[in-house]
Amino acid sequence: MIIARREAWTGRLFLVLLMVVTVVPFVSLFVTALHPSGTYPAGLEWPSQPRWSNFATAFEAAHMGELLTSSVLIVLGVVPVSLLIATMAGFAVGHLRMAGRRLVFLLFVLGLTLPFEGIITPLYYQIRDMGLLNTRWAIILPLIGLFMPFGVFWMRAHFVSVPGEISEAAEIDGANTWQRFWRVHVPLATPAISSLAILLFLWTWNQFLLAIVLVDDPAKRTMAGALGAFQGQWGTDIPLLCAGSLLVLAPTLVIFLIFQRRFVAALLQGSLKG
Amino acid sequence: MPVGRTTLDPAVELAGSQPERVRATRRVRRRDQWWTAWLFVAPAVVAYAVFVLLPLARTVQYSFYEWDGIGASPWVGFDNYGRVFTDPELSGTILNAVKLIVFFSGIPVLLGLAIASTIRRIATSRLAVAARVVLFVPQVIPLVAAGIAWSWLLSSTGLVNQLLSAIGLDGVTRAWLGDFATALPAVGVIGAWVLLGLCTLLLLAGMSKIDPALYEAARIDGAGPFREFFSITVPSLRQEIGVCVTVTVIAALASFDIIYIVTQGGPGNTTMVPGLEIYYQAFVQRQVGVASALAVVLVVLVLGCVLPIQRLTREESS
Numbered sequence: 001m002i003i004a005r006r007e008a009w010t011g012r013l014f015l016v017l018l019m020v021v022t023v024v025p026f027v028s029l030f031v032t033a034l035h036p037s038g039t040y041p042a043g044l045e046w047p048s049q050p051r052w053s054n055f056a057t058a059f060e061a062a063h064m065g066e067l068l069t070s071s072v073l074i075v076l077g078v079v080p081v082s083l084l085i086a087t088m089a090g091f092a093v094g095h096l097r098m099a100g101r102r103l104v105f106l107l108f109v110l111g112l113t114l115p116f117e118g119i120i121t122p123l124y125y126q127i128r129d130m131g132l133l134n135t136r137w138a139i140i141l142p143l144i145g146l147f148m149p150f151g152v153f154w155m156r157a158h159f160v161s162v163p164g165e166i167s168e169a170a171e172i173d174g175a176n177t178w179q180r181f182w183r184v185h186v187p188l189a190t191p192a193i194s195s196l197a198i199l200l201f202l203w204t205w206n207q208f209l210l211a212i213v214l215v216d217d218p219a220k221r222t223m224a225g226a227l228g229a230f231q232g233q234w235g236t237d238i239p240l241l242c243a244g245s246l247l248v249l250a251p252t253l254v255i256f257l258i259f260q261r262r263f264v265a266a267l268l269q270g271s272l273k274g
Numbered sequence: 275m276p277v278g279r280t281t282l283d284p285a286v287e288l289a290g291s292q293p294e295r296v297r298a299t300r301r302v303r304r305r306d307q308w309w310t311a312w313l314f315v316a317p318a319v320v321a322y323a324v325f326v327l328l329p330l331a332r333t334v335q336y337s338f339y340e341w342d343g344i345g346a347s348p349w350v351g352f353d354n355y356g357r358v359f360t361d362p363e364l365s366g367t368i369l370n371a372v373k374l375i376v377f378f379s380g381i382p383v384l385l386g387l388a389i390a391s392t393i394r395r396i397a398t399s400r401l402a403v404a405a406r407v408v409l410f411v412p413q414v415i416p417l418v419a420a421g422i423a424w425s426w427l428l429s430s431t432g433l434v435n436q437l438l439s440a441i442g443l444d445g446v447t448r449a450w451l452g453d454f455a456t457a458l459p460a461v462g463v464i465g466a467w468v469l470l471g472l473c474t475l476l477l478l479a480g481m482s483k484i485d486p487a488l489y490e491a492a493r494i495d496g497a498g499p500f501r502e503f504f505s506i507t508v509p510s511l512r513q514e515i516g517v518c519v520t521v522t523v524i525a526a527l528a529s530f531d532i533i534y535i536v537t538q539g540g541p542g543n544t545t546m547v548p549g550l551e552i553y554y555q556a557f558v559q560r561q562v563g564v565a566s567a568l569a570v571v572l573v574v575l576v577l578g579c580v581l582p583i584q585r586l587t588r589e590e591s592s
């Protein structure tokens with residue numbers, strides 16, 4: 001018993017230490033953001049007069065309102081479409097047992113490990129030829145394609161585990177394939193789809209490479225891409241940069257804290273499957 | 275729906291006796307399924323083909339040409355690949371990426387294992403539930419923001435140096451990201467910070483599936499925490515360890531966001547990685563052929579690292 005209790009205490013100690021290490025960068029950002037703009041505060045030091053107005057200044061300087069709208073538009077362009085077509089494909093590959101499903105699935109699996117840098121150069125010229133450079137479509141369309149390997153993989157894993165009887169029952173009721181998909185299988189797949197939605201939202205919102213390569217105007221980028229531009233512009237004004245970074249990471253953080261259970265589950269499953 | 279069926283389909287009505295009718299509809303339905311299934315797959319395949327497979331094929335194609343993005347593009351065979359492996363500026367990036375694996379994979383997996391096995395006993399306590407949320411935060415925020423936070427922590431007046439001075443190590447303080455000797459390890463530490471929480475929680479989730487009776491039996495046989503760890507915990511976690519290694523190795527080899535923000539590849543080329551070099555070659559130097567050759571090498575390198583890991587863990591687990 002004594003041994004077990006001692007182990008429990010070392011466990012707690014480790015856990016607290018790990019949490020501190022995780023949180024420290026954010027505390028440092030926060031404290032630094034409160035210093036007078038243009039100064040170089042030393043380490044963790046609470047300012048004599050916290051400048052809360054820095055957040056407002058950074059909000060203005062980074063055009064945060066526009067950025068939020070832009071990121072939301074991009075997410076709305078990417079996530080629903082990706083969910084729909086990935087679910088349809090997962091359904092066909094995992095449940096309809098069509099001829100050639102192995103080949104199709106293999107094709108998608110091969111894309112799972114593909115680094116975005118591997119295709120970014122031709123993608124730039126392709127998007128240019130399509131006349132989409134510097135529009136939000138330049139981020140939206142490629143992301144839909146890039147999310148397909150994981151999306152199909154994820155949804156297939158769900159549909160493979162659905163018993164065939166469910167479909168047969170609906171078939172006897174005279175439902176065609178689309179009706180069976182839409183009325184029976186999609187409602188049953190809600191947990192899998194919502195986890196996928198969370199992951200795709202995060203990956204879209206935080207997408208950086210596509211944003212900086214394909215869109216010059218920060219106001220049409222994702223949040224993460226805009227922060228890159230903000231750093232270039234205000235990199236020398238540390239407190240303002242810190243305030244801006246906090247503002248940029250705030251939306252994901254807030255959404256994460258609201259849906260934390262779902263997020264943690266989705267991220268754990270997501271990496272286990274991926 | 276049954277009502278709808280009785281409002282007669284002439285074909286069904288004419289089909290004669292019951293069994294024949296059933297067979298007929300079934301055959302029709304099966305044929306119907308064959309192409310409807312393809313209709314279901316088509317949108318995903320089209321999106322994937324147009325925005326992933328086509329650019330990937332073009333990457334391979336571009337890698338055999340010399341092209342500045344505008345003018346003529348002469349065929350140069352394998353010259354670009356030759357440059358990737360002989361030009362120290364380019365081959366160095368691959369070496370740096372491999373070194374980053376030590377930090378991105380080594381630290382999170384080993385430390386994660388150690389931490390997870392220490393906190394295994396309190397995995398259901400309230401503290402652990404809170405920790406689960408906190409440890410996930412680095413996974414949720416944009417890497418760019420993590421980069422900005424860390425570049426400030428590691429700066430010459432940052433918290434890291436403040437702490438070092440506080441414990442009397444004034445001598446080692448420096449601008450960690452600006453020093454030729456420490457820039458790459460410093461970048462590695464940032465990556466380790468991002469991935470440590472994820473690995474710990476993945477491993478912890480795996481440990482919760484191990485039968486506690488195994489541990490009790492080991493205790494009765496007089497095994498200490500270390501013996502327990504190596505004889506029970508590690509072998510039972512092969513699959514989870516495999517996942518952690520896969521995810522972190524990809525993160526190391528394909529790193530871009532953090533390095534773009536904190537060092538831009540410098541000082542010199544000490545933190546230049548393939549992802550960033552591809553970006554520079556393609557969009558700053560306008561050496562599309564060289565960028566593409568490096569991209570092909572990167573894709574192959576990632577596959578070459580991930581496939582063996584997958585094979586090892588899959589075989590062991592099945």
